[in-house]
Amino acid sequence: MRLGPFVLRRLAISIFVLFGLSILIFLIARIVPGDPARMALGPRAPVDVVERLRQQMHLDRPLLQQYGLWLWEVAHGNLGDSLVTRRPVKQDIREFFPATLELVGLTAIFIVVAGISLGVISARYANTWFDNVVRLFSYLGIVTPAFAWAVILMLLFGFVWHIFPTYGRLTEGVIPPATITGMFTIDSLLNGRFDLFWDAFMHLILPAIALALPPMSQAARITRSSMADNQNKDCIASMIAYGVPNRVVTGKYLLKPSLISPITVMALDIAATFGYAFMVEKIFGFPGLARYGIQVMLNKDVNAIVGVVMVLGVVFITLNIVVDIIVAYLDPRIRLLGRNV
Amino acid sequence: MTTKGILTASSLENPWARTLDSLKKTWYKFSRNWLSVLGLVMVVTIFFLAVFAPYVAPYPQHSGKFVDFKSKNQPPSWQHLMGTDTIGRDILSRIIFAFRNALLMAIVVLAISVPFGTLTGLTAGYYSGTWVETVIMRVTDVFISLPPIILALSIAAMLKPTLMNSMIAVTVSWWPWYTRITYSLASSIKNEYYVQAAELTGASKIYILFREILPNCSSSLLTKMALDVGWVTLVGAALSFVGLGEQPPKPALGTMIAEGVERMPTQWWIALFPALAIMFVVLGFNLFGDGIRDALSPEEA
Numbered sequence: 001m002r003l004g005p006f007v008l009r010r011l012a013i014s015i016f017v018l019f020g021l022s023i024l025i026f027l028i029a030r031i032v033p034g035d036p037a038r039m040a041l042g043p044r045a046p047v048d049v050v051e052r053l054r055q056q057m058h059l060d061r062p063l064l065q066q067y068g069l070w071l072w073e074v075a076h077g078n079l080g081d082s083l084v085t086r087r088p089v090k091q092d093i094r095e096f097f098p099a100t101l102e103l104v105g106l107t108a109i110f111i112v113v114a115g116i117s118l119g120v121i122s123a124r125y126a127n128t129w130f131d132n133v134v135r136l137f138s139y140l141g142i143v144t145p146a147f148a149w150a151v152i153l154m155l156l157f158g159f160v161w162h163i164f165p166t167y168g169r170l171t172e173g174v175i176p177p178a179t180i181t182g183m184f185t186i187d188s189l190l191n192g193r194f195d196l197f198w199d200a201f202m203h204l205i206l207p208a209i210a211l212a213l214p215p216m217s218q219a220a221r222i223t224r225s226s227m228a229d230n231q232n233k234d235c236i237a238s239m240i241a242y243g244v245p246n247r248v249v250t251g252k253y254l255l256k257p258s259l260i261s262p263i264t265v266m267a268l269d270i271a272a273t274f275g276y277a278f279m280v281e282k283i284f285g286f287p288g289l290a291r292y293g294i295q296v297m298l299n300k301d302v303n304a305i306v307g308v309v310m311v312l313g314v315v316f317i318t319l320n321i322v323v324d325i326i327v328a329y330l331d332p333r334i335r336l337l338g339r340n341v
Numbered sequence: 342m343t344t345k346g347i348l349t350a351s352s353l354e355n356p357w358a359r360t361l362d363s364l365k366k367t368w369y370k371f372s373r374n375w376l377s378v379l380g381l382v383m384v385v386t387i388f389f390l391a392v393f394a395p396y397v398a399p400y401p402q403h404s405g406k407f408v409d410f411k412s413k414n415q416p417p418s419w420q421h422l423m424g425t426d427t428i429g430r431d432i433l434s435r436i437i438f439a440f441r442n443a444l445l446m447a448i449v450v451l452a453i454s455v456p457f458g459t460l461t462g463l464t465a466g467y468y469s470g471t472w473v474e475t476v477i478m479r480v481t482d483v484f485i486s487l488p489p490i491i492l493a494l495s496i497a498a499m500l501k502p503t504l505m506n507s508m509i510a511v512t513v514s515w516w517p518w519y520t521r522i523t524y525s526l527a528s529s530i531k532n533e534y535y536v537q538a539a540e541l542t543g544a545s546k547i548y549i550l551f552r553e554i555l556p557n558c559s560s561s562l563l564t565k566m567a568l569d570v571g572w573v574t575l576v577g578a579a580l581s582f583v584g585l586g587e588q589p590p591k592p593a594l595g596t597m598i599a600e601g602v603e604r605m606p607t608q609w610w611i612a613l614f615p616a617l618a619i620m621f622v623v624l625g626f627n628l629f630g631d632g633i634r635d636a637l638s639p640e641e642a
Contacts (some may be wrong), residue, residue, distance in 0.1 A: 021483055028499055143624040144621065148598075151598065155609050276379050276579070297585065298583075312491055
């Protein structure tokens with residue numbers, strides 16, 4: 001197994017991409033018309049105060065030097081101060097990010113588990129009623145954006161069936177668990193509070209379903225078509241002819257090569273979920289990164305926007321590396337020859 | 342052969358007749374699938390509503406600054422098919438007018454990102470293995486290191502919230518995907534014999550890129566474009582949902598949902614119908630795009 005060098009090379013490429021992303025985001029933040037210092041202090045602040053902030057933010061230096069100084073700070077884990085909340089961006093993100101991470105995490109579980117199993121079952125029973133139902137619903141799932149699902153789910157469960165709570169992270173008045181990771185479900189488990197865990201978990205269900213439905217449907221569709229393509233290969237036919245049990249053929253020889261394209265697509269979709277989470281969190285009144293994100297966006301809080309984007313960039317790139325390793329495990333051509341198929 | 346008139350004597354001489362024949366054949370394949378035709382009908386409906394909005398909408402004056410507190414928050418009725426919003430505006434009329442900006446945005450975004458992405462992708466694909474490919478594709482990698490929705494949100498966030506700026510933001514995050522798809526097509530097509538033959542006969546680079554390689558990418562690109570009209574609308578709605586993009590009182594699908602969410606679940610129609618409208622647009626263009634893909638793909642057994 002020559003996975004080591006493969007991972008190292010992949011890591012090097014990611015660092016390059018992250019570096020490029022930082023240049024891109026920095027350039028956009030600086031090219032945009034308007035003086036960040038003036039925007040932070042408001043139109044009525046005296047000129048010398050604005051000038052002092054400009055110096056503090058290094059806005060009086062040449063662009064290249066600004067970037068160098070900014071990168072130096074970022075490399076030391078300092079994303080600057082938020083111009084709105086007046087606190088370090090890092091602290092803000094640490095406070096709001098876990099909630100979103102928790103939500104996206106559950107969403108990702110839904111996407112992977114439900115998407116792949118639906119796809120596999122519907123390929124196994126191709127052209128039966130089950131397959132047709134899955135195909136119809138996956139089409140509807142794909143074309144309905146997460147925030148439309150959020151509205152529909154909220155209507156159904158807030159108005160018709162009162163099974164799941166439709167607002168917030170915890171029932172009103174419940175005291176959140178002591179902060180360890182910031183994720184309520186994990187914190188409550190670590191504190192041994194199963195009642196709290198259940199409450200937090202129930203609050204996650206609806207937003208997670210809303211976020212998961214479109215990518216899950218996409219994953220089911222791709223898994224099904226990829227399975228169907230591989231099903232017609234001679235190697236599978238000969239295996240069936242040799243009398244290899246159906247479970248082994250499907251579960252091992254068919255599933256492994258068929259998972260490559262759905263996994264690649266799912267990684268992109270899970271990353272995009274962070275974007276759609278903005279809307280879904282707002283609809284369900286879920287206090288995650290969205291509330292913070294929208295606030296800083298509408299206030300043109302450049303430091304905070306850049307900080308949030310960089311954090312998401314790191315998350316996405318990590319996700320991609322994980323996917324590449326999984327794909328390399330699934331496809332020996334990549335693992336052994338380092339070839340991109 | 343004779344019944345469909347695919348290869349008539351006139352079509353061999355007259356290139357226009359040949360184009361017409363191939364169009365007829367494409368339409369024949371397209372119309373075989375009733376879902377594709379349904380998609381086409383939906384797409385035509387959306388365009389019709391957008392273009393003739395002032396004549397079609399039941400209350401055209403409700404698309405701008407308009408307040409009628411007497412008829413606010415009315416549930417759907419025969420007078421207001423989709424109900425009225427918090428200040429008494431007819432939701433159906435506002436949705437019809439919102440289609441205008443949604444389509445305008447999709448057209449502008451695609452009109453810029455498709456040519457740019459195709460050109461860079463073709464160049465990188467044809468010169469694969471050289472520094473040209475490295476530069477173009479590594480820059481593209483950086484842009485697609487974030488999903489379009491996140492990149493568009495963050496760019497729009499740093500600009501002033503206008504329709505124009507949200508178009509810029511979406512365009513910047515959209516072109517790399519065209520670069521990538523054209524690149525992968527072009528880098529495999531350039532090894533085909535007909536491209537090598539053209540090279541041997543001394544055809545110019547421009548000729549090879551645009552007359553040999555590009556036409557063979559066109560069916561994938563056309564399909565993606567048809568699908569993308571729906572997706573751009575969706576991302577545009579996402580931007581206006583968080584308050585970036587077209588500003589009130591002008592109607593935007595995302596803004597309408599955001600307003601309606603505050604009123605859930607009692608006044609459910611304010612958020613539900615704009616959400617269904619987005620679904621309609623994405624569904625229509627998806628069915629249409631899938632139909633184009635099936636119609637343009639080579640014969641299958």
